[in-house]
Amino acid sequence: MNHPAAIGIFDSGVGGLSVYRAIREILPAQPVIYFADQQHVPYGSRPLEEVRDFSEAITHFLIQHGAGLIVVACNTASAAALHHLRAVFPHIPFVGMEPAVKPAAETTRSGKVGVLATPATFQGALYASVVERFASGVKIMSDTCNGLVQEIEAGRLNGNSARHILETALTPMLREGIDTVVLGCTHYPFVIPLIEEICGAGVRVIDPAPAVARQTRRLLERHNLLAEGDQPGEVHFYTSGDPLTLRRQVSALLGEHGRYHAARWEDSHILAPEPSL
Numbered sequence: 001m002n003h004p005a006a007i008g009i010f011d012s013g014v015g016g017l018s019v020y021r022a023i024r025e026i027l028p029a030q031p032v033i034y035f036a037d038q039q040h041v042p043y044g045s046r047p048l049e050e051v052r053d054f055s056e057a058i059t060h061f062l063i064q065h066g067a068g069l070i071v072v073a074c075n076t077a078s079a080a081a082l083h084h085l086r087a088v089f090p091h092i093p094f095v096g097m098e099p100a101v102k103p104a105a106e107t108t109r110s111g112k113v114g115v116l117a118t119p120a121t122f123q124g125a126l127y128a129s130v131v132e133r134f135a136s137g138v139k140i141m142s143d144t145c146n147g148l149v150q151e152i153e154a155g156r157l158n159g160n161s162a163r164h165i166l167e168t169a170l171t172p173m174l175r176e177g178i179d180t181v182v183l184g185c186t187h188y189p190f191v192i193p194l195i196e197e198i199c200g201a202g203v204r205v206i207d208p209a210p211a212v213a214r215q216t217r218r219l220l221e222r223h224n225l226l227a228e229g230d231q232p233g234e235v236h237f238y239t240s241g242d243p244l245t246l247r248r249q250v251s252a253l254l255g256e257h258g259r260y261h262a263a264r265w266e267d268s269h270i271l272a273p274e275p276s277l
């Protein structure tokens, strides 16, 4: 017998929506609680310990609000906290993210791959281990795309600034002959059209979200948490920023609505006063 659980998804902001979108596509009946820590966005320039503490409090909050499985829809938080979260919440299944270096290394023909991620993700042990395990013999070029997360949060997906940041990152990589770009930050799938325009045909852009969604489904099945039936699952969005702004962002990025709630950091805990939007 199944006991459907809500999926708890979190990110520093709207980046995790790229993962939410993929999850919703294959698990439409599953309820979702999404937490955007927009008071603290961006995570990528913060110390890993700080992001780990945020992640633990958010996970606690999501579990309190009914999440039975957590998707860390943020490469930075996964780098900083995934290991720690599994130890602190041993009864909860977690799905984390790591830059998709493995599929890139397996399919590159030129043997040259570009990785775009935040500074914190590149610093973490997870990234070093992925490169060591899967990328021997492959030349990896990386860039932190400084400021791109803020452009995406502001909804400027095709502005001069986003274009300049991406051209600066990708031009030297393209000159070296990369044929694959790995999106190692969940915000970046929202600028895929711009990345493809800069890279031109012949460069494969890897968005890990569909693979993460499939892994989420596998874990729900394994733990008997899968929701069945045709009714769309309820979706609640919480933000430590402004819920009205988040509602506009979700609607602009995904053309979709759910219920929106304010959540407030108090010391190292999160409170969610009613009412919601």
Ligand code: DGL
Residues within 6 Å of the ligand: 011, 012, 013, 015, 016, 041, 042, 043, 044, 045, 073, 074, 075, 076, 077, 118, 121, 149, 184, 185, 186, 187
């Ligand atoms: N979307 C996040 C990631 O995947 C965090 C970006 C940020 O807040 O710096 O890394």
